[in-house]
Amino acid sequence: MEALLIILGAVIVYSVITYFWQKRIVKALTEEEFRAGYRKAQLIDVREPDEFAAGHILGARNIPLTQLRMRMKELRKDQPIYLYCQNGLRSGRAAQMLYRKGYRDLYHLKGGFKTWTGKVKKKA
Template identity: 75%
Template sequence: MSLLYTLLIILGAVIVFSLYNYFQQKKILKTLNQDDFRAGYRKAQLIDVREQKEYEGGHILGARNIPMSQLKMRMKEIRKDKPVYLYCQSGLRSGRAAQQLYRKGYRQLYHLQGGFKQWTGKIKSK
């Protein structure tokens, strides 16, 4: 019986943590559909947070690749005074990247709804 209670407590903690992250991202990050994303990213810093091999397989034209695994080390490459448009494959990593950036003082944070897999605009691949 104590094993069941332990599992329920762990499950409850995971749910609370997930809900906290969800609402935190909603507060700090604006999710844009393709049209709004396309309209604004040329005046902003467009960052692809996927890993390099994913980026080389195809990316939005004009995007810089700063993988999530390197974000802490390369954060100085991103200006705080300009909007930051983020995207990844599905939208999860860009949300986590936005949380890291927000903690370091970035405030104009946007990401692509559905991520790169939903993108229908121009792409470049190596």
């Protein structure tokens, strides 16, 4: 029982540290803030290709989180990167990966694509 409490405590501490570190490295933007800046940035949808095909923000490039490590060189470090996923979790993880590789100007859509009310493109 004591070991279980130690493990649970460690998981909680890790989660809290990760949460605050993520808040420091990536700025969560409301839809209004996101709209104001994404056209001047690299707009990246980190969802899987089938999710992207079902609908994505007009102008977005699809680089799934599962492929980000291999495709990171497609992104420029000298331009802002606007990330989004379905609900905000994967884009936060993507931002952490990018930050570790030297990317600094990182933003993500608070609440993810499910909260987006702007223009959407669907693949035929």
